[in-house]
Amino acid sequence: MSTFHIAVFVALIGTFLGTKIQCAPLIEELNPAPLTDFYKLFNNPDAHLALAKAPTTIDFIEEHGYPAERHYVTTEDGYIISLFRIPYSHNLKNQDVKRPIVFLQHGLFASSDIWPSLGPNDGLPFLLSDAGYDVWLGNTRGNRFSRNHTSLSTKHPNFWRFSWHEIGYFDIAAAIDYTLSTENGLGQDGIHYVGHSQGTTVMLVLMSSRPEYNRKIKTSHLLAPVAFMDNMDDFMVNTLSPYLGYNNVYSTLFCSQEFLPHNDFVLALFYNVCQPDSVVSSFCSGTEDTQKEEGRTNATAESLFSGVSPAGVSTDQIVHYMQEHQSTHFRQFDFGTKKNLKLYGSEVPPDYPTELITSKMHLWYSDNDEMSAVEDVLRLAATLPNKEMHHMEDKLWDHMDFINNWKVRQYINDPIIAFINEYETK
């Protein structure tokens, strides 16, 4: 999750530039005025050029000849999220036969763009499409494709009052129901689910808090599962979570706001901060070093994707993860004793009852994952009644390798498709 480091770093720089971290909305600071000043400050005429017209997931899909659709889904609490879809394969011309549904959910700071960025030879959505599936790509509330609500404006702080709890409980539930309600979905028993990082957390939230959803799941594939976090060893999280992982003045100031909105200001910041001649460029490259030096990933795909990252999150998603890191629990958001009592009827938030997750969970994990420690994955697995473990043999396999390692097709994508095929043919 190197984007995470850059993101936090940019936020810190942002503080110096006047985007104060405070609970009040950041709207004023992000308006065009400081933005213009910022460009002047860095005196970099290329910045605007590089930011011209960000592609969407539709572009990433259609570029390779596959049909692409965008669907808008309204959640029970009024958020309007976007799902992208490769409805059928133009290679198979299978639009008139029933296609089993597979749903893919991205991680923190990402969007549906991350899945097709690897291209048709390796990218999971393309491989699934050519294997005959109806492929859906989710987007969390607040990210670049899901910034709308039936009554709230993104400029209102109430829009940003959500963590990954609400993403699991509402967004993923609505998305699953929506895919099953389409013409192709009607009559299907359920879906196959693939999630990366936060995309695994939200699945565990939904399946444990609304266990009735388990019967809509055929198989789940959790790549780099994140639930318990106390053994993770990430510098930035270790540094920040003692401050943000509790209900205190720091977390209160940081809470419920848009963190790194997907806009020109932040993208320019990224762009400039990570220029080769920038004084802090070692920070940007530093975080990617292990991957790049060993040539472990498709750099073309990475740069395609970083052009549209970070995709936008609420600070509460980060605070909630920091709370997990400090509390050693996988549990709901800690609002402080008073509000917890009112909301949950207990001083501390309730644990997610993961033992209620009866649908089949495939856990894909590795030794070198800085966000998802083996001990934490095993602790989660011990609570799951119906699981299959897939430990990566490559000792260097890390958090992002599950998405863009050169060998991701061989070690992750093809095996997942084989499990899904096996389910469908049995």
Ligand SMILES: *[C@@H]1O[C@H](CO)[C@@H](O)[C@H](O)[C@H]1NC(C)=O
């Ligand atoms: C690397 O990613 C690019 C961009 O999506 C893709 O076109 C290319 O085929 C990928 N390379 C390999 C060898 O898979």
Ligand SMILES: *[C@@H]1O[C@H](CO)[C@@H](O)[C@H](O)[C@H]1NC(C)=O
């Ligand atoms: C937001 O959703 C409403 C429907 O509730 C729609 O009318 C409006 O066009 C949408 N706004 C954007 C920016 O997509």
